[in-house]
Amino acid sequence: MTVDIAARGPATVAALSGEVDLECSPAVRRALLDALRDGRPVIVDLSLVSYIDSSGIASLVEAYQAARKQGTALMLAAVSPAALRVMQLARLDRVFNIRPTVDDALAVLAQ
């Protein structure tokens, strides 16, 4: 699993890839909380995530809550159907701001 952080337009894009599971979700949590530090909106690109478990989703929840507290946007982009089903089970699809692609998320931020 890797997390690539890059500035893109007005946002920070955190691109996760591989499997996000119990072993690596603490690293994801730290990376996302760090990415929020400069106050820019964060887009979490999940297009290269082959698997994400509850610990990974919990890390996204924690980052989302941190973003809300500091008045910053955090969006999820390219959530796989499998991950979306798990989120739907816990009704998190109604909580997260989910966009189909990073470009779409950037377009929303530009509005």
Add this chain to the structure above:
Amino acid sequence: MDPMPHASPEETPPRPPDPAARDAHGGEVVIRVRDLVTHYGDRQILKNVSLDVHAGEILVIMGGSGSGKSTLLNHLLGLLRPTSGVIEVLGKDINTSKESELTEIRRKFGVAFQGGALFSSMNLLENIMLPLYEHTDLDRRTMEIMARMKMEVVSLSGFDDLMPAELSGGMIKRAALARAIVMDPRILFCDEPSAGLDPVVAANIDDLILDLRDATGMSVVVVTHELESAFKIADRICVLDKGKVLTIAPVDEVRANPDQRIQNLLNRRTEEEELDPEAYLRRLTGEKEP
């Protein structure tokens, strides 16, 4: 019999499968039991039981009292050692695996025990977080969010601080399910998940098991004597009678099976035992056998 405790699994589609076996049709087999024989003292409880559980299926194990279904479940959980036979879970023989291998397998099981097996001194949130404490080094905040996600799934949101003694029967069953799935198990075992519940609450538990399987792709093994529940949730039913597998088949095939013992079970008829009047009289009067 030396106790061999076990515990918890998980899966969402494109995850690389464990090196489990594959059946004749190429489907992944997550549990493989072959020629399982077990005794309690001199009494043979399971007689050459063989079965497979496939990835993503719900297998219901049914049978009357004394059929051996609870004993079979305890073997699948690694809580009992068999007299003979093989039990492979996710490709590992649980009777010959090293402790470190067993620990890995345990992380991939979830077990919802019949009575809930909640710790009375812990509140609901702590009970559900327990497997995370035991098996992970996650930050407490992450653990709490994971546990609360599962509480939302089983409709127990907001009851973090309730103690087990304050829960209804249906809540205890749902709490047991939440704890069983908190680690995203690959295999979920449920022991009588809807027994003792009113029909509406029991139906909710059935729906929950189906939703969980559909969303996560986990395999589910359910031991139950509740026919309605079995017919609703099972992909296949394994019928046990006196320690033997009578059939393992899809629901419709089990319903249509002409075997009188299966029909008796489905129609809740008890089999008339042959009566030895002499032996019966001795039992009544407490006389020893000659």
